[in-house]
Amino acid sequence: MIQHLDVDGVPTLLARTGGPMRAGLTFRVGTADEPLARSGITHLLEHLALAPIGLSDYHFNGATAPVFTTFHTQGPEQDIARFLTAVCGNLHRLPMDRLEVEKGILRTEWSSRGGSAGDAIALWRYGARDHGLSSYPEFGLSMITPDDLRYWAGRFFTRENAVLWIAGDRVPAGLRLPLPTGVRQPVPAASSALPQTPAYFLNGSRAVVLDAVVRRRTAASVFADVLERELFRSLRQEAGLSYTTTAGYDPRGDGYATLRALADAPAEKQDAVLGGFVDVLAKLRVGRIEQGDLDACVAKREDFLGTAEVDAARLPSYACNVLTGERNLTVDEHRAELKAVTVADLHQVAQEAMSTALLMAPEGHPADWAGFVEAPTRSAGTVTGTAYRERDGDGELRIGADGVSYVGPGGPLTVRYAECAVLLAWPDGARQLIGHDAISMRVEPTLFDLHPEALRFVDDRVGAGRRVDLPARSPEQIPQPQPAAAPGAAAGSAPAGPASAPAVNWSAKGTVITTAVLALLVAGLSCLCTLGAALDDVDDPAGLSILIGVGWVLAVILSVPFVNFLRRKS
Template structure:
């Protein structure tokens, strides 16, 4: 029996457990609430709190997720009271002296490896789980206090306790604030189903659907089919799995993954694509649905005896969602039919995003390539690449474009979500759709001015300072081609010849003009002949004169590219 109550203004759920007593304090804040320049801020708060509690052990821990951060403890009533009270104390008075130590530990741990989220949502909210924690180095005491004051408050918290009663001495002395609403997921995909190429031989897929019991059943039915087809029958994958991730706002994310050896990447791709297409067409095995429903209902009942459902109920409290008791939750699952699963499969397929193995594509399977470039370049000055005609840079008052093969990666200054800045002058502007415009001063003529423009026009709060790069890792233009002696001398000879021709013909024209002025005639031919000769000389001198500036420009560009 789940009981709702309140502890020091914090809403709470209490439920019995057959195992050790445990409790948790959850806050409605996670990675999705951050911005790219401050990526890592929430996890720093979490670890700073735990660091202040002494050496960590297996009886208490903290977790930062996409939407929630929580602190969990297992033990006696006194141990729970002491731990949760210390968490609140650390949040009220964070110790800035520990920031550097915690930062180093988090940097060594590393986070940000969800390419599906990045490609689906871009460089914001739910897509930030695909990025490194670039904000760690810039977080100071002020930013820490502001973040805690906004998100780690009494009104933005929920408590769960698995045991007979709430410990009598438990105090949750949190500062007052406001309940933070669930973030609305953004989208960087213009259409679905979509695909992009991954960085290895694995294949993965995700979809965002309505949050409901039949969607959770679909996810588990898909895993059973993947296990049967990709592992047991074909031996393509050693590891297959799916994950159902409910979100506070009423949607849910379903993720499917299958590994593969490089030589089996095509088979893994075609296998997963075929399974998804079959389920979309309604090929749902009723026995799979029955088995999943039974396992899910049994799992809910077993979790309920251990208090395992309580964290999810606490998250629902924060989201303002209805709290279902065990009987209601099981009844909802048992009501799911194969037809329900087929409907979810259809919706999930159309909203799906497929990560194909490196070097493969899914165009032929009816998937649309996820956008890798912008619709058009920015208007502005063109900076040619040194000795590489395949790409160029465009900079203007509105932004920067990196154009490769006619396709532009454009980021407008007023839409940039971050700019990575290296000491060598390189800059990377990141747009909300995760499109990146790269500025490498060594590769483009006059690119140093672009670096100055970027630094002047992008707000300082969006700037992420990057460590110095190894000189060998700084991109360089292609090596200058080796030219023969004749090729090196030809431009100079051409200039000299053209100048001499121009001087000779100009002398003829001048002599003609002088003769006309004195009333004499060159060669006794008469005035008409003289004028004709002068006109012919001018016509002949014109191409020779035009060739000189062109040759000079050629030499200047050659020397500039050395």
């Protein structure tokens, strides 16, 4: 059983284990609590708290998730006590001399991490706030100050906002948790960037992914197991289309849970995998669920509940429930709820999952034929304001009192100042506004005839608190006007939607082709004259050498536009 204790005012959970002692200190704070303009602050604080500990002979680490941050360790009793005591002290005596070093480590960590197929889903469902921030880089790192960190630690890393869990037979001797007093922090309310569900979006990953939000309950967790079993049987065993088929159930901390399923889709089988995946969902939605599948999944869970380590294994999730105020079941209560799950309950979960479904489909394989609506990649409206034309394109940038819009091929993009999550700024004058709905507006001064005060006006309307200054770009990274301009890339883009087709400037392209043809003709004539002069035994006719020289110079001049065109395209 799990015992409830208290250590220095921190709720403490203790469960016996047959293995080495391990422990964790979990706080109710994560990336979902952060504003995008200061994203990364929780992760940075976690790193700073661990930095002074350095190398040790025992295992320890930290983890920052959307709504929880945990410091955990395993080893001898005295080492666990020393580690947890040090972490609590470091959280409120942060080693600020390590600030820039740890920022650099976090940037390296982000750039080197391997992306997973479902990384973009949170952005599409929630937008650029709360639970959607897990899809974004930690934009705010460069702007986070020591005062920001002290405020964040004082608000979230308190004894009332923490739970200690220990897998062992006692609380380690000498353990102290010197945390300040505070209040338990509620889980952030989940936003939505989807006006309608079930919805889908296209992604370049070679996988089909389902993301759904369901009410948290035992039947929903069992349904995830049944869905994985059905996907494996249908897409791998029977059709041989996929190798990896998974499904999972993750409580969100607010009475709901995320249900996610994935099937990998090789390039040559993407259409078939999407069709097979949708067929499985349709089968479950209409209630075609086998009693044998339900029995097998329940039996597997009951086997786990019968192990000697079950209480120790449940400690991390048990602690999270304590922090969010959600109910913790005893092992016997778990067994009773599992046995009570019926096929009708799973059918109900399947219908709920489909009503909130967000499907990630491979690029070029829309899912509207299956009843999914395309998730929005453009804005519903535009702002009124001063219009600035694209230098090489048909688009128009509007900067108004309420926001910024790009109007051009592919539909409008709009970010209103009141709904701007972050303003990214480069020293060369470029700006990127990201709205709460994840619509992104990129403003490149090189591509528009902007008034000198236009960008300053945008900066003032957004405000310094949501601005993030980024390092200077190399000249090669700064876009320049070109004959084939991509309007969506010039002014902005949807969250992660398909790339816009380039708009071709036929007048400029025709000029380039004409000069290239003339250059070839002149070069050809010059080459013939040069060969003729070289093979002729008599003296050059008067002026032939001059004519040849002029011809080659003219050919070089005529080829310059074509060479520049090729350099811009590369």
